[in-house]
Amino acid sequence: MNLMDIEQECIRRERFHNLVSSGLLNPRDYYDDIGRVAHVYEVDANRRAKDHLRMLKKAVRQVAETTTVPIKRQEMGGVVRYALSREARRLWHAMRGIGLAPKAWGREREMHPHLALGMRMARKWEPKLRYFKNTSDELLVNEEYPRRILTHVVKVIRRVGCSPKVISRIQRLTRQRSDNLEECCKYVLAILRVHARPLVLRVDLYVEAEAKEAAKEGKIKRALRKLARNLGEDRIVPDVLGYIIKLENGYDRGIHLHVMVILDGDKHFQSYKLAEQLRMYWIHECVGSPQFASGFNCYLRKDEYPFNCIGHVHYLDGNALRGVLEALKYVTKTDMEFLLPKSLGKSLRKGQVPPVPLDGKRRGAPRKNGDDVALAEGILLGWKAEQRSARKGSRRTPQRV
Template identity: 30%
Template sequence: MVLANGEEQGALDIGMLCMLKRASLLVQDLIKTEGDAFTLEAVDDDGNSRLHWNLPGVLLNKLIKMRISRDDHLNRLYTFEPYIALMVDQVKAARLCGVTLVRKMRSDRDEVEHYVQQLNSCVEGIRQEARSKSFARKLKNYQRSSNKNHKELTGYVDALFERHSRLLVLRVDLGYQKQHCRTTQAEAKRDREHLLRNKRSNKLFDDMVGYIWKLEHGPEKGFHYHMMFFFDGSKVREDITKALLIGRYWTELITKGRGVYYNCNADKSRYKSCGIGMVDHRDSPMRDTLNQLAIPYLTKTDIYMKLQAIGRGLGKMERPSLKDPRGRPRALLAA
């Protein structure tokens, strides 16, 4: 994705999400296995031995090679979903974070036997913890929290449609240039609050009826926001231009040239259905896409990791009051 200033800005760190998804699935596969991960295999008359790899060992090695447990920066910023957190805790407890396993490497029998015990103990620790009641509670609570956020946001958007017959939906990512990627979470929060506070006196935000924001962090991008803005569609059009102006306002005035933005609406033509742009309250397919694709985009990282934010990491504008039921009824969508 290319920014207005020519730099690239991924809306989400897709590589990181794919790695975490794979890690979660590998842990779940590992839990289902039985038997030793590794056994001792004698290879010569001098007492040298090597590891014999069983399926659990192959899975454990793949997880160790991902280096998730060694990424201190990531571990400080995020809380992992329970399967990944379980693996990270057990790998650290077994002191395997920096281990590199080589299939054909030979060594002294006592040394290899020590590794066999260490590795098998780690796998058994993962299995036992995964079967515990405390882990089941952690998993249930984590999933409930993610589902609650999605339900809350879709309910918020439904309330906007109760009040307005058409919404102009913008999705804009707001962040910082690479040389400013060390911007602190507190500074990013102040910039976001400044942007939203100025809506009261800035004509750019006239007829804005709602917004949603989500704080994220990337290893190269630092702290950044995924934003959705909702404008009264009966009064505002030109979503691409509107999103462009908001992005420029962020970069030029709010961040004083330190910021960057990505105008998602400018790329909406690439998708058959994206849920942004002009959305009519009667357009069920478009609203379904908004609820099933556009809104989950804001909370996608929460499936595998949740940012340990100072204060809230997700927010929205106050929910609108309902329309007076005595007003003129809306037209029904023609069959």
């Protein structure tokens, strides 16, 4: 085994260790058929809970946006039967899994509007509907009671989900995501105009144990200010060109941070080591103890991204630039299941735009392919043109025949 194979094996083992330590995989021992002790890793309950919440939010949104009858009446051979529509069936299967996410109960004020509505409906009506299902967990709508209850649930979802208050809040979240994404893309473009090959680091930073509740009360602000200030002053990692910090709320993680740091790629290349410095600074300096803080170095997953932006990003490397765009889309998303408390203020923070030299000349040799960043601009801001064309298409009304 050569040195490269050993390095890849170390990265694979550390990635697996992070999955186990973060709770995504749980070790379990069992006895096989001949009585030997065997070891297996199961998907954690938190992962199943998040998948269920995502499914419930999507089901509520689809019901709110459609007008189809939830229960269809069919008569064949003089026998009347009832069947659920596709949206109603998806809603029922999302409601019946409400027990998978106990940590979400009572947190409706933190949730996305569609998820909060679905959670209230599921907690109220699922206990009454669970007695009207078959062995395949399908709802027995031939009975009058479940038909009446599910029809009521659909009516409430459509009335509340289409109310001006909910619609305006969802539009505000969508607009915020678009504005934040545009600002971050222009921010990265400003760096690429001055620096042809910056080095990109990505880390996820968490708080643990009792610090989770303290973070929701706003006590994380001090640690966040210290992180942003010292990043801007090169006290954590050297030669910082810019940074983007996004504050988010999660099902099990609670308040956590997604951080992207951009360094001078002409001076540095060890992205894993530098990201580790950033992660350890958060744990030991910003929060103060590994008991109350943790982090994840996204370098360990760089081979899993379809377009990787961790490491050097050249202004003419289309795949790396697409990776930057995907990372910025992930960082600026606003359709999460749990939203950030208003007491924490702005969710997105970024550094200052680097100054352009007055004489127009940059440090180092001239760029071989010219100063044009049209490729980077087309990739990082191309989504705006697609968004405008989609908006124009949605405004068109069909002509009457």
